[in-house]
Amino acid sequence: MAGIKGSGTLPGSYAVRVAPKQYLLQNKNLMWIQFSLGTDLHTVFQSYGNMPLVSISDEPDTLYRRLSVLVKGHDKAVLDSYEYFAVLAAEELGLSIEKVYEPPRKIERMTLLKSVHVYKKHRVQYEMRTYYRCLELKHLTGSTANVYLEYIQRNLPEGVAMEVKKTKIEKLPEHIQKPIWGTLPQVEETVNES
Amino acid sequence: MLPRLRGAWTPALLQCAANSTAVSKSRSESRGTRWRRREVPRHNRLLGIPRTKKMPVDQDWSNVYPVAASFKPSVVPLPIRMGYPMKKRAPPSKEGNLELIKIPNFLHLTPGAVKKHCAALKNFCTEWPTALDSDEKREQHFPVEIDTVDYVSAGPSIRNPKARVVTLRVKLSKLNLDDHAKKKLIKLVGERYSKDTDILTITTDRCPLRRQNYDYGIYLLTVLYHESWKTEKWESEKTDADMEEYIWENTCSQKNVLDTLLRIKAAEKISDVPREELLASEIVENYKNSVVLLKNEGETEDNMSKYKESVKKLLNLQGFQ
Numbered sequence: 001m002a003g004i005k006g007s008g009t010l011p012g013s014y015a016v017r018v019a020p021k022q023y024l025l026q027n028k029n030l031m032w033i034q035f036s037l038g039t040d041l042h043t044v045f046q047s048y049g050n051m052p053l054v055s056i057s058d059e060p061d062t063l064y065r066r067l068s069v070l071v072k073g074h075d076k077a078v079l080d081s082y083e084y085f086a087v088l089a090a091e092e093l094g095l096s097i098e099k100v101y102e103p104p105r106k107i108e109r110m111t112l113l114k115s116v117h118v119y120k121k122h123r124v125q126y127e128m129r130t131y132y133r134c135l136e137l138k139h140l141t142g143s144t145a146n147v148y149l150e151y152i153q154r155n156l157p158e159g160v161a162m163e164v165k166k167t168k169i170e171k172l173p174e175h176i177q178k179p180i181w182g183t184l185p186q187v188e189e190t191v192n193e194s
Numbered sequence: 195m196l197p198r199l200r201g202a203w204t205p206a207l208l209q210c211a212a213n214s215t216a217v218s219k220s221r222s223e224s225r226g227t228r229w230r231r232r233e234v235p236r237h238n239r240l241l242g243i244p245r246t247k248k249m250p251v252d253q254d255w256s257n258v259y260p261v262a263a264s265f266k267p268s269v270v271p272l273p274i275r276m277g278y279p280m281k282k283r284a285p286p287s288k289e290g291n292l293e294l295i296k297i298p299n300f301l302h303l304t305p306g307a308v309k310k311h312c313a314a315l316k317n318f319c320t321e322w323p324t325a326l327d328s329d330e331k332r333e334q335h336f337p338v339e340i341d342t343v344d345y346v347s348a349g350p351s352i353r354n355p356k357a358r359v360v361t362l363r364v365k366l367s368k369l370n371l372d373d374h375a376k377k378k379l380i381k382l383v384g385e386r387y388s389k390d391t392d393i394l395t396i397t398t399d400r401c402p403l404r405r406q407n408y409d410y411g412i413y414l415l416t417v418l419y420h421e422s423w424k425t426e427k428w429e430s431e432k433t434d435a436d437m438e439e440y441i442w443e444n445t446c447s448q449k450n451v452l453d454t455l456l457r458i459k460a461a462e463k464i465s466d467v468p469r470e471e472l473l474a475s476e477i478v479e480n481y482k483n484s485v486v487l488l489k490n491e492g493e494t495e496d497n498m499s500k501y502k503e504s505v506k507k508l509l510n511l512q513g514f515q
Contacts, residue, residue, distance in 0.1 A: 092312035157298035161347035
């Protein structure tokens with residue numbers, strides 16, 4: 001397995017699959033242009049030339065135990081549609097969905113004076129509603145997570161915000177495996193003689 | 195207001211003349227048939243058949259909406275109505291409806307289009323390693339967990355200062371620590387250690403960048419680990435109040451038990467039994483276990499009954515209930 005030291009027992013390679021960033025962008029633009037000519041998606045790849053789109057590098061992929069995507073918006077219907085889209089995309093890419101739930105909404109209300117000057121008894125009230133939707137995925141590799149998150153975030157609707165909480169799992173650093181005090185050369189302690 | 199063009203050949207009229215067979219009347223003809231309505235309305239900018247009428251039923255919808263675009267009533271063939279209805283009327287139709295244009299639409303993300311996108315993106319994804327299918331294997335090989343948060347929102351700036359916070363979590367049982375090192379580390383770390391789950395949580399946000407905070411977190415873990423293995427000179431001054439758990443050796447409880455047993459033996463006039471034998475005997479072991487349980491875990495039904503049994507055996511009071 002590429003790039004991992006001291007873990008020969010782990011079978012299965014998970015080398016990073018890196019998409020050169022510009023390819024992903026240009027694919028989308030190309031899709032738009034090509035569709036106006038009425039051609040199919042598949043011809044985009046062939047007509048772009050013989051450049052490889054996927055390059056595999058040697059560094060080991062990061063592993064995410066959990067990816068928690070929280071979307072916030074003012075309109076519940078928009079979040080419903082977005083959740084349908086995100087869940088469909090996750091299923092198509094073969095990701096395991098842990099759970100999808102709706103945290104309770106928050107309403108911020110403010111009561112302001114209606115008039116510019118005087119008239120304290122006449123006020124006007126505004127409220128700002130924030131609806132939430134949370135989608136939790138488990139067991140992703142770094143490349144898959146990057147691909148999925150980029151796709152999701154490019155298609156984020158207007159007026160919707162997102163927070164992504166990633167839980168990465170890692171090995172213990174090498175310098176923590178054993179205590180070092182036995183192995184260091186003895187340094188003579190100098191005593192302050194005043 | 196559009197300017198009135200009497201008899202002038204506007205581009206729209208030219209186009210219409212090219213497409214349709216009906217010819218607009220010239221001035222001489224219209225005088226005779228003055229009250230007959232014109233074949234073509236004068237101020238209509240959008241002449242031509244809307245795209246909805248020209249769509250085949252089996253078309254590819256991703257050709258109509260390949261990218262996110264606003265709602266166009268002449269392109270979407272659905273009879274949608276949206277908005278608050280006036281009295282005794284239906285909600286406003288889709289022509290010229292601002293509500294439909296304002297709301298974000300997902301017409302470019304139909305299930306067919308999403309499946310096509312995902313099929314193209316599948317090449318860039320990697321599989322989760324099949325060897326790491328159980329929790330124990332994951333914890334054994336990858337015990338450290340790093341939590342980071344990314345924020346996406348629209349605004350004047352894409353940066354969010356909360357994004358630099360990094361949380362590091364590790365179980366102490368996975369670290370190579372001996373008894374003294376573990377106790378010292380727990381004392382050093384204080385509130386960041388949770389006894390129920392045996393997880394040490396380090397949250398760093400003092401550096402301006404996320405990578406710096408991550409490095410600082412790893413550095414803190416390293417320093418804690420190595421410091422806890424060291425034994426300083428002043429650690430020998432640890433008092434009973436500092437101890438995390440009750441240790442029975444060298445306590446007055448032990449002395450009392452030995453005293454009592456020796457006196458019992460002296461009363462029965464048995465020769466002096468050496469102290470080590472008394473300590474190692476089962477009765478004293480039982481008593482020691484029950485006292486340690488009581489002190490460490492508190493008073494429960496189980497613990498109290500064990501203590502009662504051990505005291506009865508110690509003092510030979512088996513007859514009592």
